Amino acid sequence: xxxxxxxxxxxxxxxxxxxxxxxxxxxxxxxxxxxxxxxxxxxxxxxxxxxxxxxxxxxxxxxxxxxxxxxxxxxxxxxxxxxxxxxxxxxxxxxxxxxxxxxxxxxxxxxxxxxxxxxxxxxxxxxxxxxxxxxxxxxxxxxxxxxxxxxxxxxxxxxxxxxxxxxxxxxxxxxxxxxxxxxxxxxxxxxxxxxxxxxxxxxxxxxxxxxxxxxxxxxxxxxxxxxxxxxxxxxxxxxxxxxxxxxxxxxxxxxxxxxxxxxxxxxxxxxxxxxxxxxxxxxxxxxxx
Amino acid sequence: xxxxxxxxxxxxxxxxxxxxxxxxxxxxxxxxxxxxxxxxxxxxxxxxxxxxxxxxxxxxxxxxxxxxxxxxxxxxxxxxxxxxxxxxxxxxxxxxxxxxxxxxxxxxxxxxxxxxxxxxxxxxxxxxxxxxxxxxxxxxxxxxxxxxxxxxxxxxxxxxxxxxxxxxxxxxxxxxxxxxxxxxxxxxxxxxxxxxxxxxxxxxxxxxxxxxxxxxxxxxxxxxxxxxxxxxxxxxxxxxxxxxxxxxxxxxxxxxxxxxxxxxxxxxxxxxxxxxxxxxxxxxxxxxxxxxxxxxxxxxxxxxxxxxxxxxxxxxxxxxxxxxxxxxxxxxxxxxxxxxxxxxxxxxxxxxxxxxxxxxxxxxxxxxxxxxxxxxxxxxxxxxxxxxxxxxxxxxxxxxxxxxxxxxxxx
Numbered sequence: 001x002x003x004x005x006x007x008x009x010x011x012x013x014x015x016x017x018x019x020x021x022x023x024x025x026x027x028x029x030x031x032x033x034x035x036x037x038x039x040x041x042x043x044x045x046x047x048x049x050x051x052x053x054x055x056x057x058x059x060x061x062x063x064x065x066x067x068x069x070x071x072x073x074x075x076x077x078x079x080x081x082x083x084x085x086x087x088x089x090x091x092x093x094x095x096x097x098x099x100x101x102x103x104x105x106x107x108x109x110x111x112x113x114x115x116x117x118x119x120x121x122x123x124x125x126x127x128x129x130x131x132x133x134x135x136x137x138x139x140x141x142x143x144x145x146x147x148x149x150x151x152x153x154x155x156x157x158x159x160x161x162x163x164x165x166x167x168x169x170x171x172x173x174x175x176x177x178x179x180x181x182x183x184x185x186x187x188x189x190x191x192x193x194x195x196x197x198x199x200x201x202x203x204x205x206x207x208x209x210x211x212x213x214x215x216x217x218x219x220x221x222x223x224x225x226x227x228x229x230x231x232x233x234x235x236x237x238x239x240x241x242x243x244x245x246x247x248x249x250x251x252x253x254x255x256x257x258x259x260x261x262x263x264x265x266x267x268x269x270x271x272x273x274x275x276x277x278x279x280x281x282x283x284x285x286x287x288x289x
Numbered sequence: 290x291x292x293x294x295x296x297x298x299x300x301x302x303x304x305x306x307x308x309x310x311x312x313x314x315x316x317x318x319x320x321x322x323x324x325x326x327x328x329x330x331x332x333x334x335x336x337x338x339x340x341x342x343x344x345x346x347x348x349x350x351x352x353x354x355x356x357x358x359x360x361x362x363x364x365x366x367x368x369x370x371x372x373x374x375x376x377x378x379x380x381x382x383x384x385x386x387x388x389x390x391x392x393x394x395x396x397x398x399x400x401x402x403x404x405x406x407x408x409x410x411x412x413x414x415x416x417x418x419x420x421x422x423x424x425x426x427x428x429x430x431x432x433x434x435x436x437x438x439x440x441x442x443x444x445x446x447x448x449x450x451x452x453x454x455x456x457x458x459x460x461x462x463x464x465x466x467x468x469x470x471x472x473x474x475x476x477x478x479x480x481x482x483x484x485x486x487x488x489x490x491x492x493x494x495x496x497x498x499x500x501x502x503x504x505x506x507x508x509x510x511x512x513x514x515x516x517x518x519x520x521x522x523x524x525x526x527x528x529x530x531x532x533x534x535x536x537x538x539x540x541x542x543x544x545x546x547x548x549x550x551x552x553x554x555x556x557x558x559x560x561x562x563x564x565x566x567x568x569x570x571x572x573x574x575x576x577x578x579x580x581x582x583x584x585x586x587x588x589x590x591x592x593x594x595x596x597x598x599x600x601x602x603x604x605x606x607x608x609x610x611x612x613x614x615x616x617x618x619x620x621x622x623x624x625x626x627x628x629x630x631x632x633x634x635x636x637x638x639x640x641x642x643x644x645x646x647x648x649x650x651x652x653x654x655x656x657x658x659x660x661x662x663x664x665x666x667x668x669x670x671x672x673x674x675x676x677x678x679x680x681x682x683x684x685x686x687x688x689x690x691x692x693x694x695x696x697x698x699x700x
Contacts, residue, residue, distance in 0.1 A: 163567070169405050280300035
C-alpha cells in the first residue's frame with residue numbers, strides 16, 4: 001500500500017492538469033511505435049486485400065447467398081470489399097488484436113517492470129488507467145479504419161466502382177456509400193470498446209500479459225458462442241458481442257439507428273462496470289515490479 | 290485496510306446502480322397508465338373510427354407455439370415452405386411504412402439480410418437481399434383488392450387470419466391491410482367477435498411509448514385453442530398497436546405482434562419508389578384480374594418466369610409465396626376450392642384434394658415438424674393445427690387436431 005499512499009488521484013489532478021495529455025501522448029507513441037502493433041495492423045489490412053484478390057482471380061462467379069455478406073457483389077462493385085472484409089474480421093480478427101492490446105495495458109507494464117516508474121511520476125492511478133484505456137480505444141479505431149481503408153483501396157483498384165445497393169434493395173451514390181462505410185467503422189469501433197474495458201480489467205489482475213490477452217480473446221469467443229445458443233436467449237441482450245454484427249442495420253434504407261443506440265448503451269455499461277472494477281483492483285494493487 | 294475497502298465501493302455501487310436503472314426502466318415500461326375509463330363498445334367504436342392514414346413504425350413478432358425453432362439462415366435453412374413456418378417460431382422484427390391507401394412498404398429485418406415488399410399503387414415489388422432477387426408484380430387496377438389477398442409476404446397475420454371466419458369481413462381498399470401490422474391482425478380477430486365472445490377491457494398500459502386501452506376477446510367456445518386475444522388500442526387515435534394471443538394451457542403468450550416504435554407522420558415518398566438494383570435477378574409477373582392469384586396454385590412453377598433468369602434452385606421468389614398460402618389459405622371463402630366449415634373461433638378451413646404441395650412432405654425439416662396421423666400428416670401447435678391428408682386435402686384451424694380429423698371424416 002506504500003505506493004498508493006502518495007498518489008491520491010484528485011490531488012495530482014489539481015496540481016498538474018497537463019500531465020494527462022503528455023502521458024496520453026507518450027502512451028500512443030509507445031503503442032504505435034511497437035512492431036507488434038504494426039504487425040497486427042498489417043495483418044488486418046491483408047484481409048480485404050486477400051478477399052479482393054481471391055475474388056478477382058477466381059474464374060467462377062460467386063453464387064448469391066454464399067459466403068460472407070456481399071461477396072457475390074464485389075465483382076460488380078468494389079466498394080463492397082470493405083464491408084465484406086469487416087464482416088469477416090468482426091467475429092475473430094478484430095477481437096483478437098484488440099484483446100492483445102487491451103490485455104497488455106497494465107500487465108505488460110507490470111511484466112516489464114515499468115509500472116512502478118509510471119506510478120512514481122505523479123500521474124495518479126486513475127489517470128494512468130484512463131490513459132491506458134484511451135490507448136486501447138485508439139487502437140480499436142485504428143484497426144477498424146485499417147480494414148475499411150484497405151478494403152476500399154483494394155476494391156477501387158481491382159473492381160469497377162458504382163452506386164451501391166443496400167440491403168433494402170435501394171441504391172445510393174458513391175459519396176453516400178463512403179459516408180455509410182465511415183458509420184460502419186464507427187459502429188464497429190464502439191462495439192469493441194466493451195471488450196477493451198474487459199481486457200483492461202483482466203490486465204489489472206495479473207502481471208502476465210499473455211494470460212490477460214488470452215483471457216480477453218477467449219471471453220470474446222465465449223460471448224459469441226453463448227450468443228448463438230437459443231437456450232440462453234434471456235442472456236443475449238447482455239452479452240457484449242450481441243450487437244457486433246448488427247452493423248448491417250446501417251445498410252438499410254432508411255438507416256435503422258436502434259441497434260447503434262442499443263450497442264452504444266451496452267458498451268457504455270461494460271465500460272462503466274469494468275472501469276469501476278479495474279479502478280478498485282488497480283488502486284489496491286501492490287505494485288512491486 | 291478501510292481505504293482499500295473504500296476503493297472497492299464504486300465497483301460495487303456502480304453495477305448496483307445500473308441494475309436498479311435497468312429494473313426501474315422495465316418496471317416503468319410495464320407500468321399501468323391512467324386513462325379515462327372506456328367501455329368495450331367505446332373502444333370498438335374508436336377502432337372503427339381511426340383516421341390514421343400514414344405511419345412508419347417497427348413491429349416485433351414473437352411466436353411461442355411450441356414448435357422447434359427452424360434455422361432461418363445458414364446451411365440448415367430450408368427454402369419455401371419452411372420459410373413460411375419460420376414465422377411460427379421465434380421472433381422477427383419488421384419495419385412498416387404506410388402512406389395513404391395505395392402506398393406501403395414492409396421490411397423484414399433479418400440478420401445481415403432483408404426482405405422487402407413495396408406496394409405502390411398497382412405495382413408491387415418483392416426484394417430479397419440474400420440472393421439479390423426481385424419480383425415485380427403488376428396488377429390491373431381494379432383487382433388490387435384481390436392482389437392484396439394474394440401477397441406472399443404476408444407472413445403472420447395472414448396465417449392466423451386464415452383461420453378466422455373472414456367471410457363477412459369488410460375489406461377496406463388500402464394496402465396497409467396487407468402488411469402485417471397489428472392493425473391488420475386486430476381487424477381479423479375483431480371480425481370473429483360473435484355472441485359467444487366475451488369482450489372486456491383490461492387495465493390500460495403503454496405500447497411503443499403511447500398509452501393504450503387493452504381490449505380482451507375471450508372466446509367462450511371450447512372448440513378453439515384460443516384462450517384469449519388482447520388488442521392494445523392507442524388512446525389517441527384508436528389505432529390498434531399490439532395484438533397478443535394466448536393459447537389454452539400455456540402460460541406464455543402463444544403469439545404477439547406489436548409496435549416497438551411508431552411515428553404517425555408521413556414517411557418519405559422515395560421509400561415507395563422501388564427500382565431493382567443493378568445485377569439483381571428480376572422476375573416479372575402480371576397478376577390476372579380474376580380469379581384470384583396464380584400464387585395459390587400449389588407447387589406449380591410460374592410459367593412466365595423465364596428459365597434463364599431463374600436463380601439458384603433454392604432461390605425462387607422471395608419467401609416462396611406458394612406454400613404459406615397452402616398451409617393456411619389466407620383468403621377464406623374467396624380462394625377457389627377452399628371452404629370454411631363452422632362459424633366463429635372454431636372454424637375449419639378445408640382445401641380440396643391436390644392442394645398440398647409436394648414440398649410440404651418432401652422437405653426433411655418440415656417432415657420433422659409434421660407428425661404422422663391416420664391417413665396423413667399433421668402439424669400441431671398450441672394455437673393452430675394443420676392436417677394434410679395423403680390425398681392432398683388440407684384442413685387448418687385454430688382448433689384441436691381431433692376437430693380437423695372429424696371435419697375431414699365428415700366429407
